[in-house]
Structure formats: C-alpha cells, structure tokens
Amino acid sequence: MDLHIAHLYPDLMNIYGDRGNVIALSQRARWRGIEAEVRPYSVGQWADPDWPDVWFFGGGQDQGQDIVGADLAGKNGAGLRRSVEGGAAIFSVCGGYQLLGHEYVPEVGPAIPGVGILDVTTRAGKKRFVGNLLADSTDGQLIGFENHSGRTFLGTSAKALGTVVVGNGNNGEDKTEGAIQGKVIGCYLHGSCLPKNPWIADQLLIWALARRHGDVKVDPLDDRDELAAREQAIGVARARP
Amino acid sequence: MPDALALVATAAGKLTLEGLRLAGRGGTALPGLIALTLDPDFISALAGGLPHGVVCVSGTNGKTTTARMLSDILRSSGWEAIHNRSGSNLDRGVASALLADATWSAEPRGNVGLFEIDEASLPGVVGRLRPRVVVVTNLFRDQMDRYFELDALAKRIGEALAGLPRETTLILNSDDPLVASLALRRDAKTIYFGVDDPSVGGVVPQAISDATRCPRCSSPLHYDRVILAHVGEWSCSNCGLTRPARDVAAAKIVLGPSGSEIVLAGTVGGIFEPLRVPIPGLYNAYNALAAVAAAGALGIGLAEATRALVNFRPAFGRHETVQVKGRTLRLVLVKNPAGFNAAIGALLETGRNPRILAALNDRDADGRDVSWIWDADFEALAPSVEHAVITGVRSRDLALRFKYAGLAEDRMEVVDSSGAAIDRAVALAPEGCEVAVVATYTAMLELRAALARAGMVSPFWED
Numbered sequence: 001m002d003l004h005i006a007h008l009y010p011d012l013m014n015i016y017g018d019r020g021n022v023i024a025l026s027q028r029a030r031w032r033g034i035e036a037e038v039r040p041y042s043v044g045q046w047a048d049p050d051w052p053d054v055w056f057f058g059g060g061q062d063q064g065q066d067i068v069g070a071d072l073a074g075k076n077g078a079g080l081r082r083s084v085e086g087g088a089a090i091f092s093v094c095g096g097y098q099l100l101g102h103e104y105v106p107e108v109g110p111a112i113p114g115v116g117i118l119d120v121t122t123r124a125g126k127k128r129f130v131g132n133l134l135a136d137s138t139d140g141q142l143i144g145f146e147n148h149s150g151r152t153f154l155g156t157s158a159k160a161l162g163t164v165v166v167g168n169g170n171n172g173e174d175k176t177e178g179a180i181q182g183k184v185i186g187c188y189l190h191g192s193c194l195p196k197n198p199w200i201a202d203q204l205l206i207w208a209l210a211r212r213h214g215d216v217k218v219d220p221l222d223d224r225d226e227l228a229a230r231e232q233a234i235g236v237a238r239a240r241p
Numbered sequence: 242m243p244d245a246l247a248l249v250a251t252a253a254g255k256l257t258l259e260g261l262r263l264a265g266r267g268g269t270a271l272p273g274l275i276a277l278t279l280d281p282d283f284i285s286a287l288a289g290g291l292p293h294g295v296v297c298v299s300g301t302n303g304k305t306t307t308a309r310m311l312s313d314i315l316r317s318s319g320w321e322a323i324h325n326r327s328g329s330n331l332d333r334g335v336a337s338a339l340l341a342d343a344t345w346s347a348e349p350r351g352n353v354g355l356f357e358i359d360e361a362s363l364p365g366v367v368g369r370l371r372p373r374v375v376v377v378t379n380l381f382r383d384q385m386d387r388y389f390e391l392d393a394l395a396k397r398i399g400e401a402l403a404g405l406p407r408e409t410t411l412i413l414n415s416d417d418p419l420v421a422s423l424a425l426r427r428d429a430k431t432i433y434f435g436v437d438d439p440s441v442g443g444v445v446p447q448a449i450s451d452a453t454r455c456p457r458c459s460s461p462l463h464y465d466r467v468i469l470a471h472v473g474e475w476s477c478s479n480c481g482l483t484r485p486a487r488d489v490a491a492a493k494i495v496l497g498p499s500g501s502e503i504v505l506a507g508t509v510g511g512i513f514e515p516l517r518v519p520i521p522g523l524y525n526a527y528n529a530l531a532a533v534a535a536a537g538a539l540g541i542g543l544a545e546a547t548r549a550l551v552n553f554r555p556a557f558g559r560h561e562t563v564q565v566k567g568r569t570l571r572l573v574l575v576k577n578p579a580g581f582n583a584a585i586g587a588l589l590e591t592g593r594n595p596r597i598l599a600a601l602n603d604r605d606a607d608g609r610d611v612s613w614i615w616d617a618d619f620e621a622l623a624p625s626v627e628h629a630v631i632t633g634v635r636s637r638d639l640a641l642r643f644k645y646a647g648l649a650e651d652r653m654e655v656v657d658s659s660g661a662a663i664d665r666a667v668a669l670a671p672e673g674c675e676v677a678v679v680a681t682y683t684a685m686l687e688l689r690a691a692l693a694r695a696g697m698v699s700p701f702w703e704d
Contacts, residue, residue, distance in 0.1 A: 011453045020615030027645050061390040145610040190612045195641050229637035
C-alpha cells in the first residue's frame with residue numbers, strides 16, 4: 001500500500017515548525033509498512049493536482065501569504081477544490097487554514113478571497129494571540145501553541161474541531177478551536193500538531209488511504225512517547241497559559 | 242558633562258549593582274533597568290562620552306561570540322572596552338554595562354563601547370547609541386512567540402539603520418540576503434563579509450529557509466551555493482539584486498574538530514598567515530570574519546586582529562568545554578533551527594558519532610513555543626547519534642522529535658533532573674570521550690548550575 005502526501009508551498013508556508021506534521025504523517029504511515037511519498041506543491045503550474053491523497057498546508061509570513069493567496073486565486077485553487085471533491089484530505093494550520101476559508105478581511109482594504117473549501121471567514125484582529133492552546137474534543141484533548149492575529153468564525157457547514165480550555169482558539173470569543181468539514185481540517189495548533197495529537201494524524205491517514213485503497217484499518221502504534229509529550233505539554237499549558 | 246538626571250540615574254544604578262554584589266548575586270540587567278527608569282536618556286548620556294565611539298553587534302546567531310572576538314582584538318590593541326559581556330543584550334543590559342564601568346560622576350572608565358544588542362531591540366536602541374560601527378551577523382527565525390515575522394523584523398532594522406549618521410559603518414553578512422539588503426535604504430559606508438570557498442555548502446536548498454524570496458522584488462531567489470538555510474551565493478534573476486562583493490572574504494576554509502583556518506581575501510587586503518579560529522564550526526568562522534571586518538572599520542589592521550584571535554576562549558555555552566571525571570562536556574547553546582543546524586553541523590564535521598545530552602526548556606528566554614525543533618534538521622543528526630540523554634521542561638517533545646527523526650528507542654532516554662541527566666550522560670560515555678551538551682538558554686543555565694554545585698565550573702556571572 002502507498003500514500004501520496006502533498007506539502008503545499010513548503011518554501012513560503014513553513015513557519016513555526018509546521019513541517020513536523022508532514023514528518024508525522026509519513027512516519028506513522030511508514031511504521032505501518034505503508035510507503036509514503038512527499039511532494040512539494042508551490043507557486044506556478046502544478047504538475048499533477050490529482051496525485052495527492054492528503055495535503056498539508058501550514059502557516060506563513062505575510063509576504064508568503066500574499067503570494068500564495070494570489071496563486072490559489074487561479075488554476076491551482078480550482079485544482080485543490082477538485083482534489084477534495086475527488087476524496088483527498090487536507091490538514092491545515094494557521095495561515096493555511098485561513099486561506100482555505102471564504103475570505104480574509106484585513107483591517108483596511110478589500111477582502112482577500114480564499115479557496116472556499118472550508119465554511120469559515122477570518123477577520124484581522126488587533127491583539128495577537130500568542131500562547132499555549134488546549135482544547136477539548138469528543139475524540140480527545142488537543143494541545144499546541146497558537147500565534148495569530150486573525151479571528152476565524154465558523155459558518156454552518158463547518159464544525160468546530162474542539163472547545164477551548166486554555167488559550168484563545170479561532171477568535172477568542174466563542175471558545176471554538178479549528179474547523180472540520182468532510183475530510184478537511186483547519187486549526188491554530190502549532191507545536192507541531194500531529195506528533196502530539198496522533199489520533200488526528202491517524203484519522204487523516206485513514207481518510208487519505210480511502211481515496212485509492214478503499215476502507216483501510218490502520219494498526220495501532222505504540223504511542224507511549226506521544227502520550228508522554230502530550231501530558232507534559234498539557235501540564236505546561238495549564239500552569240503557564 | 243553629564244546632566245543632573247544622568248548623575249541621579251548613575252548613582253541609583255550603581256547602588257543597586259553594589260547591593261547585588263554584597264548579596265552575592267550576579268544580576269546582569271536590574272541596575273540598568275533602574276537607571277533607565279530614572280533617566281530614559283541614560284544610555285545616550287554615558288555612551289556619548291566614549292572617545293573611540295560605540296560598536297553594536299546584532300543578528301540572530303553569533304552576536305556573543307562575535308562581540309567577544311572583537312573585545313579580544315580591541316584589548317590587544319590597547320583599547321579599553323565597556324562590554325555587556327554576560328549576554329544580557331536588551332537595552333537594560335547595555336545600561337548595566339555602562340554603569341559597571343562608569344565613575345560615580347557618570348563618566349565612562351573605558352574608551353570604546355562594545356554592545357551586543359538583541360536583534361528585536363536593535364531598532365529601538367541603535368539611535369540612542371549613535372554607533373560608529375554596527376555589525377549584523379545573520380537573520381534567522383528565532384523565538385517567534387516574541388519576534389513574530391522575520392520579514393517584518395528585517396524591515397524595521399533596515400529603517401533604523403537608514404536613520405543613523407552618515408559616518409556609521411555597517412558590517413554586513415553578504416551571504417545572507419536579508420542582512421545584505423539592510424543597506425538598500427542607505428547610502429553610506431558598508432563592509433561586507435562572506436564565504437567564497439566553493440567547497441563550503443552544497444547546491445541543494447535546505448529544507449528550511451526563511452528568505453527564499455528577493456528582499457527587493459519578492460521573486461524567488463536563485464542559489465548557486467547554499468551554505469546554511471537561506472545563507473549562500475544568492476541572486477535574483479528578476480530584479481538583478483545580487484550578493485554584494487565581499488570586502489572581507491574567506492577564500493578557503495579548513496574546518497577541524499577544535500577550530501578552523503581561513504585564508505582571507507577581499508578589498509580590505511590579504512595577509513600571509515591564515516586566520517586561525519580556535520573554536521569549531523563554520524558559523525564561528527563567520528563570526529571571526531565579522532569581528533575582523535569590524536576591527537578594520539575601527540582602524541585595526543588584519544594582521545593585528547588575526548593575532549589577537551589565536552588565544553580566543555569561547556563564551557558561556559558557545560563550545561565552552563568542561564572536564565567531568567575524565568570526560569569532556571562541550572556546551573553548545575541552541576535557540577533556533579539555524580543555530581541548531583549549525584551546531585550539529587560542527588558535531589558531524591568531526592566524523593565521530595556524537596554522544597549527546599540534550600535539554601529543551603520553554604521559558605521566556607528560551608522561546609515559549611517549542612515548535613522550532615521540528616524545523617531543525619534532526620534527520621541529519623539521528624543516524625550518527627551514539628546515544629542521547631534528554632532532559633528539560635519539554636524533554637518529552639525533544640524525545641519525540643528524535644523518535645520521528647528515526648533515532649532508535651535504545652539509543653535515547655529521558656532523565657528529569659539536570660544533575661541526574663549529567664550523571665547519566667557521563668556514566669554512559671567511556672573515559673576520554675566527549676559529550677555534546679546541546680541546550681536552550683535556561684536549560685543550559687540549569688545544567689551549568691548543576692555543574693557548579695558539583696564544583697566543575699564557576700558560576701557564569703563571575704565570567
């Protein structure tokens with residue numbers, strides 16, 4: 001069995017260690033005997049938008065985000081939408097999450113359109129949310145570190161990924177963190193997210209493998225190290241938000 | 242003549258300093274903070290009285306080592322530097338250094354100021370110091386919970402430098418596009434340093450780069466040679482911006498396990514003997530180039546500067562070595578992916594399989610966001626690691642990073658306390674072996690405190 005992982009704009013959207021999510025996806029596949037290949041998808045004509053089973057889209061600096069936004073406004077955005085309709089999964093963080101929504105509304109100037117895959121909208125905020133982020137979800141607690149000034153609000157088609165316990169999450173107002181819609185996940189969890197929240201990584205693997213391999217059961221891994229890192233990080237988040 | 246406010250601030254600051262000394266404390270920032278609170282212009286008032294002027298050393302990595310190298314050079318030329326040596330490099334650290342070397346009548350005892358300035362503080366401080374020379378070593382992503390974005394930081398530094406007097410000389414790393422373009426807004430004296438040796442670096446871009454776009458036109462940069470992250474032989478094929486010509490260039494570098502030798506070339510002239518840098522690592526070779534270039538800007542010749550560096554001793558955690566029970570502990574401070582990659586590069590250059598004691602904390606001085614470890618190239622390190630003992634407030638994140646980089650479970654273990662981690666790492670290493678102690682700032686302080694309790698090192702503020 002094999003897995004195709006696309007890393008979106010790794011040259012421009014690679015801030016805050018989000019690359020760890022790609023490392024986690026590919027290692028957790030390889031440890032189960034699944035061959036994982038990672039390919040970069042950056043600015044310009046994409047060679048094969050139908051290749052990926054799962055896309056990763058991380059956060060970036062402002063300059064990077066502007067260039068990426070413009071790139072996704074063209075053919076590549078359409079290719080990404082078609083890929084999701086064809087059964088591919090997406091995991092996105094911070095800037096990537098914002099760009100998957102309908103639009104980003106800056107403090108001044110016109111709204112910047114997003115890809116519209118997630119039913120969310122983001123507005124610029126004055127105060128930057130920086131700190132440990134802990135959220136409850138039905139599948140387990142989510143732990144990470146947030147660093148964003150955008151305030152993201154969910155529409156009716158997107159469900160919150162979790163409920164904030166420590167930190168600010170989507171917007172600092174409604175206690176929601178992240179969004180999930182079909183096989184697409186967005187969140188504000190840096191950290192990196194997937195190594196310390198391995199059940200999300202495994203959910204993404206199951207979704208991704210289903211695209212070409214049908215319903216696949218993934219074997220459980222020995223996650224004691226992952227759980228120990230979670231516990232330590234949760235302890236820090238509670239003591240020093 | 243200092244004004245009344247500066248006199249009051251000096252007196253209050255010096256009293257604090259004396260009080261701390263009597264209490265046996267080595268606080269490096271508090272006296273400066275008090276003086277600045279009483280007189281916000283305290284730094285300008287005192288720094289203005291230095292006859293040879295002020296040198297500022299800034300950048301993400303290498304400021305402490307570069308400033309120390311320059312300090313050795315100045316001393317060997319008979320100058321007396323006032324230097325914020327203990328690594329407290331915010332404005333209060335600068336103020337504390339001025340206080341410690343000022344008379345009670347607010348006059349400096351030295352004749353030149355040598356100040357390491359935190360790169361995020363540089364835009365706010367540099368105008369007050371009116372420096373004769375400003376050195377910028379490099380700009381990498383670092384503690385983003387504090388500094389946020391590198392592009393924005395580079396812009397602020399460029400604006401601050403543009404406002405300096407025309408007489409100020411900038412010493413800039415030509416190989417770092419973000420640093421090299423700091424002079425774009427400025428028509429003034431600039432000395433560029435860089436590495437020309439074609440055998441240094443590769444052609445393949447490294448996984449993590451902070452500035453792959455042109456600082457002037459935002460087009461993708463082209464690299465003929467990549468040395469470290471976005472540092473290398475760069476050019477923009479769109480607007481034509483290119484790596485500036487080097488005034489102080491390393492035509493050839495020979496890297497060794499305890500130091501390197503550099504054949505110098507460039508417009509500042511050459512010397513017959515190579516520059517010997519007695520601490521290992523390519524990044525320390527860069528620091529030496531920066532120090533020699535800064536000395537040149539102050540009128541000190543290459544030969545004299547080169548001679549002064551022969552006996553250079555590293556600062557706290559910058560390849561400082563400590564003997565423990567017949568083993569050598571090499572203390573390497575890390576705080577960001579580029580620094581980590583440079584440090585492991587120096588470990589791997591030796592060709593040995595490193596034994597490591599690694600410590601990760603997430604306090605303010607370390608950076609509260611530990612995500613950066615996922616940007617660091619543990620994948621390059623893991624296959625060579627003989628054994629790793631892991632400790633710190635976020636030891637489990639670090640262990641997970643090693644695991645995902647492919648280090649086998651039986652080659653690593655987590656030990657909670659600093660003292661026990663040192664004992665364990667020493668016990669595992671055969672006598673005569675070296676253990677590389679790789680730690681973030683407060684984690685290194687804790688490890689060093691444990692070594693001090695065991696009588697192995699002196700407390701660092703006696704430095």
